[in-house]
Amino acid sequence: MLSAWNASDVRAAEEPLLAAGVPLMERASFALATHVLRDVAARRGPVRGARVVVLAGAGNNGGDALHAGAVLAGRGLAVTAVLVAERFHVPGRAALERAGGRVVELFAAPAVLSAVVEEAARADALLDGLVGIGARGPLRSLAGDVVGAISGAVEGRTALEIAPTPSRGGAAPWVVAVDVPSGIGVDDGAVPGPVLAADRTVTFGAPKPGLLLPPAAALTGEVTVVDIGLRLDGPPAARQLEPVDVARSWPVPGPADHKYTRGVVGVVAGTATYPGAAVLTTTAAVRAGAGMVRYRGSEAVGRAVLAARPEVVTAAGRVQSWVVGPGVPGGPEAAHAGEDDGADDGQHERGRAGLAAAAGRLAGTAGGPVPAVVDAGGLGLLDDASPPWFVLTPHAGELTALLRSRGEDVRRPDVEAEPLRWAGRAHELTGATVLLKGGVTVVVGPGVAYAQADGPGWLATAGAGDVLAGVLGAMLAARSREVVERPALAAEVAAAAALVHGRAAHRANPGGPVAALDVAHAVPHEIAALVGGR
Ligand SMILES: NC(=O)C1=CN([C@@H]2O[C@H](COP(=O)(O)OP(=O)(O)OC[C@H]3O[C@@H](n4cnc5c(N)ncnc54)[C@H](O)[C@@H]3O)[C@@H](O)[C@H]2O)[C@@H](O)CC1
Ligand SMILES: Nc1ncnc2c1ncn2[C@@H]1O[C@H](COP(=O)(O)OP(=O)(O)O)[C@@H](O)[C@H]1O
Numbered sequence: 001m002l003s004a005w006n007a008s009d010v011r012a013a014e015e016p017l018l019a020a021g022v023p024l025m026e027r028a029s030f031a032l033a034t035h036v037l038r039d040v041a042a043r044r045g046p047v048r049g050a051r052v053v054v055l056a057g058a059g060n061n062g063g064d065a066l067h068a069g070a071v072l073a074g075r076g077l078a079v080t081a082v083l084v085a086e087r088f089h090v091p092g093r094a095a096l097e098r099a100g101g102r103v104v105e106l107f108a109a110p111a112v113l114s115a116v117v118e119e120a121a122r123a124d125a126l127l128d129g130l131v132g133i134g135a136r137g138p139l140r141s142l143a144g145d146v147v148g149a150i151s152g153a154v155e156g157r158t159a160l161e162i163a164p165t166p167s168r169g170g171a172a173p174w175v176v177a178v179d180v181p182s183g184i185g186v187d188d189g190a191v192p193g194p195v196l197a198a199d200r201t202v203t204f205g206a207p208k209p210g211l212l213l214p215p216a217a218a219l220t221g222e223v224t225v226v227d228i229g230l231r232l233d234g235p236p237a238a239r240q241l242e243p244v245d246v247a248r249s250w251p252v253p254g255p256a257d258h259k260y261t262r263g264v265v266g267v268v269a270g271t272a273t274y275p276g277a278a279v280l281t282t283t284a285a286v287r288a289g290a291g292m293v294r295y296r297g298s299e300a301v302g303r304a305v306l307a308a309r310p311e312v313v314t315a316a317g318r319v320q321s322w323v324v325g326p327g328v329p330g331g332p333e334a335a336h337a338g339e340d341d342g343a344d345d346g347q348h349e350r351g352r353a354g355l356a357a358a359a360g361r362l363a364g365t366a367g368g369p370v371p372a373v374v375d376a377g378g379l380g381l382l383d384d385a386s387p388p389w390f391v392l393t394p395h396a397g398e399l400t401a402l403l404r405s406r407g408e409d410v411r412r413p414d415v416e417a418e419p420l421r422w423a424g425r426a427h428e429l430t431g432a433t434v435l436l437k438g439g440v441t442v443v444v445g446p447g448v449a450y451a452q453a454d455g456p457g458w459l460a461t462a463g464a465g466d467v468l469a470g471v472l473g474a475m476l477a478a479r480s481r482e483v484v485e486r487p488a489l490a491a492e493v494a495a496a497a498a499l500v501h502g503r504a505a506h507r508a509n510p511g512g513p514v515a516a517l518d519v520a521h522a523v524p525h526e527i528a529a530l531v532g533g534r
């Protein structure tokens, strides 16, 4: 698992070490230089004579970059450091000059900006040491100008670029961000202004949340964490599950298991208008290893489900998790406005009953509360307050509607600009765990947040969300009681489902388009690979 800490926590962890004279900057800058050397060697062969431009800001981030530049100059690389502020890291500059590096005082002669940009565009490597965890807001003054100009000049990069071109020609410089790409929201992943998209980010002590969270996560390139000896004890601000975490906690059935111990998933999905959602959700739940899947819906849709998956049961009975809403009309906005966007075929009533049972509010329900996945039309069926074992699975549009239905004046671009904040707000307003779908899936539960970036862009296809709902339903059913008892566990299981779903999409057709049903069919193979490797 990757755990990310806010800037203030990293600073607090640095303080006692700095007070004790631990050479943190030497550690950081030496590791940074080592990674740059390795990358340059891999791309160019000989490192001697390679051209490196270091963009250095006023603070210690600039200090790291200048000291790394000194190490590189000492190895025979031609290093030019560009100082953007009158205040700069004095020992870093001195070390660089001693090692034979050249310094350009851009702050003293802004007219040389175009020459700097030209040199940067021709460099083998570009180190972005403008600001690190001391950044406040969008890049200002010369730091902003230089990033804007270089981004415009380097092929495949624009100043506000969200997706760096993965394989650029050999001519463009290899961009290494020092600690973080300068100008991102270190704690929240915001991209409030120009940011130079990196090929690699070498981050010190621990990842920062902004490296995991969208939209900034798309600008980091590969993230390398350098251990400089910090002790970060408190809870991380954001986490990212890795395959080994999911493998370790996967409930592999043993000899004593039977279908009810493995978990029964009750699915309220699909209508005559959207029968495919019922097929996709139930198929995904079956393929993800549910002990049993019960489909609840009209007879006609049930026939389509049974034709695709004869394992599915349509009779009512006990379940260990509910999935309510895929392919059911009437999301939060419609419910809020009293609209009706199509016949619900009785699914609203079945969905409400499922959610009431899941919340433990249905008189005469045996076995107590169980987890629920609440998707699409199910989001309009929620009560004012939900328990944390309800996992809401909106995309950005649905989350916006949900928030607006609860009085927040928010638009979709706001949600896309600050997904962690708004998923967190939805968690606060509803009490439920919130999984916000997107290129990076953000999950917020009580005291925990996850950011998962496991799937290819090809996964953005109709029905993919229904498959996720089915996979998550099966995973929650398998750990039903535990999820109800431990408020933060639903978020971990939801993040794990996003990982399985995203990796199944890669597996379904590596490097190419995927259809939602193909993703569902790849799920058991992905699970086998995960648990087989543990
Ligand atoms: N304290 C230490 O010894 C260590 C610090 N480390 C490095 O130090 C960095 C933090 O250093 P600092 O606290 O000095 O802060 P930074 O170097 O991140 O930035 C602070 C400077 O940037 C300017 N600045 C802030 N926001 C700006 C914006 N939006 N546009 C333009 N300029 C802006 C500020 O005026 C300030 O002078 C870390 O990110 C890391 O790279 C590492 O070397 C580890 C050890
Ligand atoms: N750019 C992207 N890269 C990777 N995965 C994505 C991207 N965009 C969306 N996804 C994923 O694809 C799925 C789409 O779900 P959703 O929007 O609910 O579609 P539908 O309602 O048609 O099923 C989600 O799991 C989401 O996280």
Ligand SMILES: [K+]
Pocket: 061, 128, 129, 130, 131, 132, 177, 178, 179, 180, 181, 182
């Ligand atoms: K930086």
